[in-house]
Amino acid sequence: xRTLEFERIRERVIQQDHQSGLKVxxxxxxxxxxxxxxxxxxxxxxxxxxxxxxxxxxxxVPDGIAHFLEHKLFEQEDGSVMDKFAxxxxxxxxxxxxxxxxxxxxxxxxxEENFRLLIYYVQHPYLTxxxxxxxxGIIAQEIKMYDDNADWRVFFNLLGAMYEKHPVKIDIxxxxxxxxxxTKEMLYKCYNTFYHPSNMILAVVGDVDPExxxxxxxxxxxxxxxxxxxxxxFPDEPQGHITGLVERNMAVxxxxxxxxxxxxxxxxxxxxxxRKICLEIILSMLMGxxxxxxxxxxxxxLINQSFGSEATLEESYGFTAWGGQSGEPMKTAERIRExxxxxxxxxxxxxxxxxxRRAHEGRFIRSLNSxxxxxxxxxxxxxxxxxxxxxxxxxxxxxxxxxxxxFREHFSMDPALSIVWPMKS
Amino acid sequence: xxxxxxxxxARKLLDKDGISFYSVHSDKFKTVRIDIFMIHPLQKxxxxxxxxxxxxxxxxxxxxxxxxxxxxxxxxxxxxSIEAGVYKKGEIQxxxxxxxxxxxxxxxGQTNLFDETGSLLLEVITDPVLENGMFKKDxxxxxxxxxxxxxxxxVNDKMRYAIQRCFEVMCADEPYAIDEExxxxxxxxxxxxGLMERYRAMLSxxxxxxxxxxxxxxxGIKRFTEKFSGLERNCKNTLPPLQAARQVGEVxxxxxxxxxxxxxxxxxxxxxxxxxxxxxxxxxxxxxxxGGGVHSKLFQNVREKESLAYTTFTRMEKFKGLLIAASGIxxxxxxxxENIMLEQLKAIRGGNIxxxxxxxxxxxxxxxxxxMQDSQGAMVDFFLSQLLSGEQYGAEAFLDRLMQVExxxxxRVAEKITLDTVYFLTSSSPQxxxxxxxx
Numbered sequence: 065x066r067t068l069e070f071e072r073i074r075e076r077v078i079q080q081d082h083q084s085g086l087k088v089x090x091x092x093x094x095x096x097x098x099x100x101x102x103x104x105x106x107x108x109x110x111x112x113x114x115x116x117x118x119x120x121x122x123x124x125v126p127d128g129i130a131h132f133l134e135h136k137l138f139e140q141e142d143g144s145v146m147d148k149f150a151x152x153x154x155x156x157x158x159x160x161x162x163x164x165x166x167x168x169x170x171x172x173x174x175x176e177e178n179f180r181l182l183i184y185y186v187q188h189p190y191l192t193x194x195x196x197x198x199x200x201g202i203i204a205q206e207i208k209m210y211d212d213n214a215d216w217r218v219f220f221n222l223l224g225a226m227y228e229k230h231p232v233k234i235d236i237x238x239x240x241x242x243x244x245x246x247t248k249e250m251l252y253k254c255y256n257t258f259y260h261p262s263n264m265i266l267a268v269v270g271d272v273d274p275e276x277x278x279x280x281x282x283x284x285x286x287x288x289x290x291x292x293x294x295x296x297x298f299p300d301e302p303q304g305h306i307t308g309l310v311e312r313n314m315a316v317x318x319x320x321x322x323x324x325x326x327x328x329x330x331x332x333x334x335x336x337x338x339r340k341i342c343l344e345i346i347l348s349m350l351m352g353x354x355x356x357x358x359x360x361x362x363x364x365x366l367i368n369q370s371f372g373s374e375a376t377l378e379e380s381y382g383f384t385a386w387g388g389q390s391g392e393p394m395k396t397a398e399r400i401r402e403x404x405x406x407x408x409x410x411x412x413x414x415x416x417x418x419x420x421r422r423a424h425e426g427r428f429i430r431s432l433n434s435x436x437x438x439x440x441x442x443x444x445x446x447x448x449x450x451x452x453x454x455x456x457x458x459x460x461x462x463x464x465x466x467x468x469x470x471f472r473e474h475f476s477m478d479p480a481l482s483i484v485w486p487m488k489s
Numbered sequence: 490x491x492x493x494x495x496x497x498x499a500r501k502l503l504d505k506d507g508i509s510f511y512s513v514h515s516d517k518f519k520t521v522r523i524d525i526f527m528i529h530p531l532q533k534x535x536x537x538x539x540x541x542x543x544x545x546x547x548x549x550x551x552x553x554x555x556x557x558x559x560x561x562x563x564x565x566x567x568x569x570s571i572e573a574g575v576y577k578k579g580e581i582q583x584x585x586x587x588x589x590x591x592x593x594x595x596x597x598g599q600t601n602l603f604d605e606t607g608s609l610l611l612e613v614i615t616d617p618v619l620e621n622g623m624f625k626k627d628x629x630x631x632x633x634x635x636x637x638x639x640x641x642x643x644v645n646d647k648m649r650y651a652i653q654r655c656f657e658v659m660c661a662d663e664p665y666a667i668d669e670e671x672x673x674x675x676x677x678x679x680x681x682x683g684l685m686e687r688y689r690a691m692l693s694x695x696x697x698x699x700x701x702x703x704x705x706x707x708x709g710i711k712r713f714t715e716k717f718s719g720l721e722r723n724c725k726n727t728l729p730p731l732q733a734a735r736q737v738g739e740v741x742x743x744x745x746x747x748x749x750x751x752x753x754x755x756x757x758x759x760x761x762x763x764x765x766x767x768x769x770x771x772x773x774x775x776x777x778x779x780g781g782g783v784h785s786k787l788f789q790n791v792r793e794k795e796s797l798a799y800t801t802f803t804r805m806e807k808f809k810g811l812l813i814a815a816s817g818i819x820x821x822x823x824x825x826x827e828n829i830m831l832e833q834l835k836a837i838r839g840g841n842i843x844x845x846x847x848x849x850x851x852x853x854x855x856x857x858x859x860x861m862q863d864s865q866g867a868m869v870d871f872f873l874s875q876l877l878s879g880e881q882y883g884a885e886a887f888l889d890r891l892m893q894v895e896x897x898x899x900x901r902v903a904e905k906i907t908l909d910t911v912y913f914l915t916s917s918s919p920q921x922x923x924x925x926x927x928x
Contacts, residue, residue, distance in 0.1 A: 149783075155853070198796055208750045212749045365634055425568070429519050
């Protein structure tokens with residue numbers, strides 16, 4: 065057991081390594097009623113091509129299978145595990161992201177029983193031809209819900225414009241067609257490959273006794289032999305975007321747009337965290353609420369409050385993205401492009417750096433109010449070899465020259481643009 | 490019942506000129522929040538102006554006259570936020586201003602963020618940028634345009650839109666049908682003069698509730714509340730009464746076609762039960778059993794058993810005694826889904842409630858109310874709701890009342906619940922779903 069202290073932000077992480085290879089973390093939140101517990105695997109929608117440990121052939125699975133598996137794990141031989149959580153009064157949930165799948169519950173009582181249940185069910189899949197078939201109807205409706213969601217579509221169309229081959233361009237839930245090909249056998253194969261404890265973590269955020277967490281993990285985790293390294297295979301992705309513009313029409317009132325730039329740096333750990341924060345600060349400097357560009361576009365009625373930006377950085381891909389609603393997305397995009405080119409030539413406004421750095425640090429500290437947020441960020445960064453709480457250190461040591469260097473590298477490429485137009489009437 | 494650790498309460502500090510101050514003190518948060526609510530009855534004549542002025546105020550104030558100035562100032566205050574907005578609870582329109590910022594112990598002792606940010610929020614609300622005694626024309630015109638776009642964009646979120654349309658049809662001749670931001674015609678008709686008049690009236694006459702939450706020292710709170718004494722107040726409005734009783738005639742049925750791949754089916758019910766009625770508690774349990782989570786009848790039957798939907802749930806509008814059941818479904822399954830949804834109501838009326846459904850619903854409330862203590866925003870919303878519904882129960886007493894509900898109480902209130910409106914957002918193309926990805 066070891067403890068990492070983050071004094072400046074008054075947070076602590078207590079870690080224990082299980083003999084199976086599983087890592088267990090407790091992040092204490094004194095005075096909180098809610099305990100937020102997660103069991104997560106380093107396996108997401110982008111992991112669709114891999115070599116199973118011990119095999120030589122490459123396995124390619126249908127799109128949406130990681131998400132399908134997430135749905136199916138709730139089903140146990142004696143019924144849905146959700147009922148058992150419901151009986152305990154806790155709220156179970158799960159989500160599948162591009163690079164991880166996370167099972168969780170939050171509770172305000174009966175922690176031990178809930179935690180045992182979480183550890184048990186994720187390790188005991190119960191798949192039958194029948195229950196796999198039944199799930200297809202439910203997931204088809206989930207897919208269709210996202211099909212009708214313009215925010216989601218404009219974003220995935222942007223990924224489609226940026227990426228030629230990388231599976232990040234594929235919808236997390238797959239398509240109605242791709243999930244129809246999924247079988248019990250394929251699901252078991254993915255499960256057996258990616259759900260070994262050595263590829264997973266347990267993380268508990270809340271006012272909880274760490275010893276109890278470690279003891280329950282010790283009792284519940286099945287320590288089978290470590291199967292060895294999983295070889296995830298990603299295609300060689302070109303450096304540039306595949307197209308500058310993707311458009312479509314949907315039942316929305318006003319056009320929506322997203323622009324973005326691929327990040328071609330391949331990094332990991334603390335450097336990845338630092339680069340991600342750099343990109344976020346650069347986006348604020350260029351087009352955040354306090355920037356000249358944002359305010360000019362806003363005052364001209366070209367953007368509204370829905371405008372926002374984000375930076376995503378993973379080990380196998382990364383990008384910045386920004387956008388919102390606009391009456392004139394083409395014109396707005398051109399203005400943003402011009403501005404980026406201008407700043408690229410003249411350099412970033414150094415006066416804004418310290419102010420924006422401080423604002424980002426303040427928002428990071430405020431985000432520590434939420435156990436959900438801590439859990440989400442901690443898991444996501446852990447699988448990339450970084451510690452979420454090291455963000456405090458990054459904010460402390462960042463310099464303008466760090467920012468300028470990342471800006472030079474990242475913004476050398478012309479952004480891609482995705483637009484969803486209203487239906488033609 | 491397990492021990493109720495850390496149940497935070499809202500302590501009333503002061504009530505002056507129709508402005509009530511509350512403190513929600515806790516030292517576990519890293520954030521301090523100030524929430525200011527202005528209350529007004531939801532009315533066609535005033536709804537649009539009340540929806541607009543907060544956004545005009547948010548554009549700037551005397552010391553930070555532009556949005557850019559304000560944004561830079563907030564960044565200097567360690568990324569503090571100031572938000573303005575409007576929403577409704579039943580037939581009450583609520584204008585909401587808030588600020589959130591880092592607790593002083595995390596800014597290396599360099600600051601007094603509470604004083605600085607609190608003053609800035611108050612300045613945004615009371616000291617706008619003026620031109621000849623009016624709001625700045627540009628700000629007015631731009632925010633009016635933004636309001637119209639927000640109103641048009643309601644259609645973007647299909648489930649939300651369907652629920653809203655269902656309530657509109659249901660309450661066609663009641664104030665509740667009015668959207669929290671009014672309609673496009675109302676927004677288009679706004680004038681700069683009329684807006685100033687409405688803003689002045691709200692600032693002077695509306696009941697105001699102020700909540701300060703987090704780890705704040707008493708002397709800071711005192712300084713903050715004293716700043717309100719400069720306001721010219723003539724508070725004559727009282728809280729509008731709750732109104733849930735309504736005769737239900739023949740079921741209204743509306744289908745609306747749109748270019749969508751999934752249908753949204755909404756069943757709107759009248760419960761005749763007001764938020765301050767003793768029957769409110771069995772109704773809340775009823776709602777939980779019918780559609781409040783994974784244990785609910787809708788989830789178990791519409792989703793798990795029949796695979797008809799991914800999303801299926803019920804929601805209560807407690808200030809108006811309404812209940813809505815909604816499912817996102819395949820267009821062709823409309824009738825089947827409606828029947829299965831209605832069967833679940835029938836089952837409860839017939840007393841077909843399992844121990845698990847009862848227990849899980851109660852436990853879920855217990856978890857919800859205890860978890861609420863971990864979120865300043867959720868706590869403040871709860872306390873305000875209690876005030877507006879004329880209830881004095883704190884979180885603990887509220888929970889006790891829910892725990893006392895028995896099956897027969899649920900069956901009793903089930904009798905009162907009647908179907909009023911069926912709304913279906915459907916596909917405009919005959920195939921429904923099939924569309925190409927890139928056009």
